[in-house]
Amino acid sequence: MPELPEVEHAARILRTAVLGKTVRNLRVLHRAQRRHLPPRAIARLRGARITSVDRRGKHQLLSLSTGDTLVVHFRMTGDWLVDDAAVPVSKYVRVAIELDDGVRVSLVDPRALSTVTLHRDGSTLLPALGPDPTDPSLRVETLRDALSRRRVSIKVALLDQRVLAGVGNIYAAEALWLARIDPRAIASSLSRARQARLLDAIRAVLAKAQRRSAGRYREDGVGRFEVYDREGLPCSRCGTAIRRIVQAARSTYYCPFCQRR
Numbered sequence: 001m002p003e004l005p006e007v008e009h010a011a012r013i014l015r016t017a018v019l020g021k022t023v024r025n026l027r028v029l030h031r032a033q034r035r036h037l038p039p040r041a042i043a044r045l046r047g048a049r050i051t052s053v054d055r056r057g058k059h060q061l062l063s064l065s066t067g068d069t070l071v072v073h074f075r076m077t078g079d080w081l082v083d084d085a086a087v088p089v090s091k092y093v094r095v096a097i098e099l100d101d102g103v104r105v106s107l108v109d110p111r112a113l114s115t116v117t118l119h120r121d122g123s124t125l126l127p128a129l130g131p132d133p134t135d136p137s138l139r140v141e142t143l144r145d146a147l148s149r150r151r152v153s154i155k156v157a158l159l160d161q162r163v164l165a166g167v168g169n170i171y172a173a174e175a176l177w178l179a180r181i182d183p184r185a186i187a188s189s190l191s192r193a194r195q196a197r198l199l200d201a202i203r204a205v206l207a208k209a210q211r212r213s214a215g216r217y218r219e220d221g222v223g224r225f226e227v228y229d230r231e232g233l234p235c236s237r238c239g240t241a242i243r244r245i246v247q248a249a250r251s252t253y254y255c256p257f258c259q260r261r
């Protein structure tokens, strides 16, 4: 599932492909998308110029010359495909944006859970999102405030996009391993030292993933992660078998030796 580094990478690809161009047409190729992109939304998009592409958490925001914003969320398996509008659309394309220079940007999504929504001028209704962990101005006090109100496990708290925007199941597990924090520890009870270590670890795992982000999340994950999807394999730090537990209906992977309470 794409998280902050993968969405950042996708937004960069999108920006290169669409910035400053005009939307000639938008085609909806899957019925699930029609609810958010009815004909009147498509009519508003035609002829609009794309003035900027930004990422907020795991959302990609295309600002348009009309003042509207097109908001894309990949959910589980979304990704961009950039090709020529003249060639037939590929398999699993759900939405295709055709641009005035003949380039086509397609949302490819085997599971079809991605969302594409047009927000009218001034009505960008993103859910409440916490700060971006890659923002250098973010201080540990902000994280501390958010965690102090959460009497759930730290792993579950990190999946809450109101705590930090963009961190998901993979990088939460990786960061907790790096910071040597038990994923079952109660969020509000983490010491100041652990909070600081956790923020550093989150930034480190995201930076590492961004450096690799040419490496896409769909590729074989072997060697990419320290604990994620490594149940039963040895911890690279201590050799203990990585354990998998379920928290809030999601798998958590951790080292029972390095990440003791």
Ligand SMILES: [Zn+2]
Pocket (backbone or CB within 6 Å): 235, 236, 237, 238, 239, 240, 255, 256, 257, 258, 259
């Ligand atoms: Zn270990």
